[in-house]
Amino acid sequence: MGSLKWYNMTDILFPPFLTIALTGTPGTGKTEVSKQLESEGYRILHITEFIRRYNIPSERDDERDCDVVDMDALEEAVFEYQQQIRREFNQKVFLENLKLEDLHKSPEFLPVLLVESHLAHYLCDLSVVLRTHPNTLKERLNERGYSDKKIMENILAESIDVVLCDCFDYCRRIYEINTTEMDIEKTAGCLKELIHALYDDEFNIYSALMEKMNVTAESIAVRTFSGCFPISDVLDTLEDDGAVVYEDGDDDVGDYMEEKNPILMKYVPGQNDWSELVD
Numbered sequence: 711m712g713s714l715k716w717y718n719m720t721d722i723l724f725p726p727f728l729t730i731a732l733t734g735t736p737g738t739g740k741t742e743v744s745k746q747l748e749s750e751g752y753r754i755l756h757i758t759e760f761i762r763r764y765n766i767p768s769e770r771d772d773e774r775d776c777d778v779v780d781m782d783a784l785e786e787a788v789f790e791y792q793q794q795i796r797r798e799f800n801q802k803v804f805l806e807n808l809k810l811e812d813l814h815k816s817p818e819f820l821p822v823l824l825v826e827s828h829l830a831h832y833l834c835d836l837s838v839v840l841r842t843h844p845n846t847l848k849e850r851l852n853e854r855g856y857s858d859k860k861i862m863e864n865i866l867a868e869s870i871d872v873v874l875c876d877c878f879d880y881c882r883r884i885y886e887i888n889t890t891e892m893d894i895e896k897t898a899g900c901l902k903e904l905i906h907a908l909y910d911d912e913f914n915i916y917s918a919l920m921e922k923m924n925v926t927a928e929s930i931a932v933r934t935f936s937g938c939f940p941i942s943d944v945l946d947t948l949e950d951d952g953a954v955v956y957e958d959g960d961d962d963v964g965d966y967m968e969e970k971n972p973i974l975m976k977y978v979p980g981q982n983d984w985s986e987l988v989d
């Protein structure tokens with residue numbers, strides 16, 4: 711099954727670009743594991759650094775000893791950043807004439823952005839949650855010199871699945887990796903395997919859709935850049951396939967979508983099951 715709720719035209723015409731949250735209770739290893747992947751060339755967005763770099767407004771909560779960020783401002787800034795990365799990536803694909811079926815072979819060209827933070831699952835549709843047994847987590851947080859109160863708050867949160875429950879409210883697809891018995895390298899290995907599997911899944915759906923529309927991915931890229939791709943043909947094909955197609959100015963389009971995307975297609979799970987297109 712595809713994970714994206716909404717496809718705009720760029721989503722359809724270019725290979726899928728996945729934004730994946732790497733989330734979890736503090737101390738479960740998000741920072742270390744994502745740095746390992748970053749050193750290998752994967753695209754990572756560290757939210758803590760991002761908040762500082764882009765001056766996203768936040769307030770200090772002295773009682774809980776943490777900063778509370780303005781989530782609306784953060785969400786908007788991350789969305790813009792993701793769009794920019796995606797545009798740059800699509801240009802690269804086009805200008806360097808990259809073969810779409812080879813993209814997954816190197817981390818540098820893999821169309822995936824991993825968003826690392828305990829807030830990441832509020833920003834992405836697809837989440838990977840790092841989990842750690844509370845006893846091990848307690849040891850890790852002790853080594854960091856956290857206060858007893860802060861350790862207790864975090865191990866309690868991990869025991870009762872706070873982050874995981876939040877993911878169920880905000881994400882469509884959720885995966886967990888238990889890091890308790892693993893070192894950082896092994897956890898990073900698991901994460902890489904998962905990311906590649908998720909991307910392959912999206913790419914297979916995309917390829918099947920392209921095949922159904924009887925166009926090759928390369929010809930779509932060329933036609934889109936030269937501005938002559940017949941968008942109405944794509945929309946007709948999708949409508950024939952049972953999809954609900956919204957056009958610019960359509961009353962049914964929600965505020966968010968009107969703002970962000972000129973033309974949208976609603977993907978309704980179950981109603982239009984593209985998984986049957988994949989062998």
Ligand SMILES: Nc1ncnc2c1ncn2[C@@H]1O[C@H](COP(=O)(O)OP(=O)(O)OP(=O)(O)O)[C@@H](O)[C@H]1O
Nearest residue numbers: 735736737738739740741742850889892893894897
């Ligand atoms: N799989 C692991 N096995 C053993 N130790 C680990 C593992 N992952 C992380 N650690 C250690 O646990 C500590 C916390 O890791 P890290 O800072 O990456 O957590 P985090 O989830 O990013 O926390 P925060 O949300 O507070 O930034 C580090 O000292 C790290 O070396």
